[in-house]
Amino acid sequence: MRHQLFYLFLAKQLKPFPMPGFEIFGEEERKEVNDVLESGILMRYGFDHMRNGHWKAKELEKAITEVFNVNHAQLTSSGTTALSTAMAVMGIGAGDEVIMPTFTFVASFEAIVAAGATPVLVDIDDTLCLSPSAVEAAITPKTKMVMPVHMCGSMAQIDEIKAICDKHDLLLLEDACQAIGGSFKGKKLGTIGHGGTFSFDFVKTITCGEGGAFLTNTEIYHTNADHYTDHGHDHIGNDRGAEAHPFLGYNFRISELHAAVGLGQIKKLDQILATQKKHNAIIKSALNTVEGITFRRIPDPEGDNASFLSFFLPTEELTRTAHKALLENGLGGNFYWYDNNWHYIKKWEHLKNATSLFPLNPGLVDAIGKMDFENFHKSDAIMGRTISSLINLNWTEEQAQERAAKMAETIKSVLA
Numbered sequence: 405m406r407h408q409l410f411y412l413f414l415a416k417q418l419k420p421f422p423m424p425g426f427e428i429f430g431e432e433e434r435k436e437v438n439d440v441l442e443s444g445i446l447m448r449y450g451f452d453h454m455r456n457g458h459w460k461a462k463e464l465e466k467a468i469t470e471v472f473n474v475n476h477a478q479l480t481s482s483g484t485t486a487l488s489t490a491m492a493v494m495g496i497g498a499g500d501e502v503i504m505p506t507f508t509f510v511a512s513f514e515a516i517v518a519a520g521a522t523p524v525l526v527d528i529d530d531t532l533c534l535s536p537s538a539v540e541a542a543i544t545p546k547t548k549m550v551m552p553v554h555m556c557g558s559m560a561q562i563d564e565i566k567a568i569c570d571k572h573d574l575l576l577l578e579d580a581c582q583a584i585g586g587s588f589k590g591k592k593l594g595t596i597g598h599g600g601t602f603s604f605d606f607v608k609t610i611t612c613g614e615g616g617a618f619l620t621n622t623e624i625y626h627t628n629a630d631h632y633t634d635h636g637h638d639h640i641g642n643d644r645g646a647e648a649h650p651f652l653g654y655n656f657r658i659s660e661l662h663a664a665v666g667l668g669q670i671k672k673l674d675q676i677l678a679t680q681k682k683h684n685a686i687i688k689s690a691l692n693t694v695e696g697i698t699f700r701r702i703p704d705p706e707g708d709n710a711s712f713l714s715f716f717l718p719t720e721e722l723t724r725t726a727h728k729a730l731l732e733n734g735l736g737g738n739f740y741w742y743d744n745n746w747h748y749i750k751k752w753e754h755l756k757n758a759t760s761l762f763p764l765n766p767g768l769v770d771a772i773g774k775m776d777f778e779n780f781h782k783s784d785a786i787m788g789r790t791i792s793s794l795i796n797l798n799w800t801e802e803q804a805q806e807r808a809a810k811m812a813e814t815i816k817s818v819l820a
């Protein structure tokens with residue numbers, strides 16, 4: 405009960421939503437953070453002789469390459485700056501069009517707009533991710549990149565999307581911020597495209613408090629990401645002040661303290677995924693008995709990260725009613741993105757109006773002005789009927805069973 409109240413509280417407080425590495429924060433993370441506190445070197449670069457051999461960011465980058473089977477990983481200060489880093493190193497800028505889905509977190513278009521490029525929004529399908537046919541229909545001579553977002557723990561039809569990118573010679577960037585540890589046919593999400601991104605913010609599958617990573621198998625992208633995220637420093641030699649700057653950069657660095665938390669967390673990833681899968685299956689088998697519920701299509705069910713169970717009800721009206729009934733019955737952690745959250749295009753007024761504190765690239769403002777933001781009936785028809793149910797780690801099996809039964813009963817009574 406205490407847990408449920410806590411999560412109900414969290415569900416109301418947090419703008420994004422808990423996908424819960426933080427639920428199992430403990431001894432391991434504290435030990436890693438203490439290593440950093442004891443040396444006092446909180447920065448990831450330099451101070452070699454003072455750091456007692458601790459290089460938490462470097463260590464976490466190495467762990468990421470091993471766990472996710474990818475050649476290179478560059479840590480960043482957030483998932484959003486990981487996306488911005490991806491844009492920079494993949495050469496996305498003024499005048500370029502980047503195809504992205506109508507259902508995602510706002511960071512997706514923030515990174516595109518920050519690059520001076522144009523976000524081209526296209527429909528999702530019953531995978532809750534980019535519709536491959538919608539991607540193909542949106543390609544113009546200005547299209548340079550396609551950015552599928554593996555939403556709510558599961559994957560886009562990445563094989564079909566990759567084939568489209570190959571056919572049209574487009575860059576493929578996977579936003580895997582919400583699907584860490586998920587995979588498609590044995591390949592980890594975030595490592596299939598030319599680049600991929602993770603977020604380690606407080607509510608993601610594993611967390612650094614704040615942090616992110618850019619993953620790639622292409623060496624030049626990684627070298628440039630290493631420089632770009634640290635003001636363009638070339639990191640040659642060991643005198644920071646004397647380093648050259650081959651190109652303009654930014655400060656998107658992660659701190660040693662944040663990286664230390666991530667090092668503790670990444671060791672728990674297998675355990676997190678196993679628990680999520682177990683609890684997800686319990687909820688799913690209960691909902692499976694309710695006539696009228698169908699489930700999100702998962703292109704490779706084996707590869708689901710299982711942080712959410714997303715399902716459809718027959719109509720928008722019934723979905724609204726069921727969502728309300730779930731919350732009224734104390735079943736927090738059930739999300740109706742269509743109305744309540746800013747994960748869907750409906751609530752992106754600031755993007756639709758190009759509202760900015762400073763003058764934007766005129767080409768971008770023109771392009772946004774010409775977009776038809778009201779013509780996403782296919783996405784509406786899906787999102788209007790979608791409820792995503794958060795899977796927690798700290799449930800006991802009995803609590804998961806109890807919640808599953810209560811959810812099924814609540815929805816059944818609405819559909820009756």
Ligand SMILES: *Cc1c(COP(=O)(O)O)cnc(C)c1O
Nearest residue numbers: 482483484509511581582603605
């Ligand atoms: C969380 C998230 C991001 C951004 O991550 P931050 O670390 O919060 O900046 C990007 N894309 C998606 C899909 C996300 O869920």
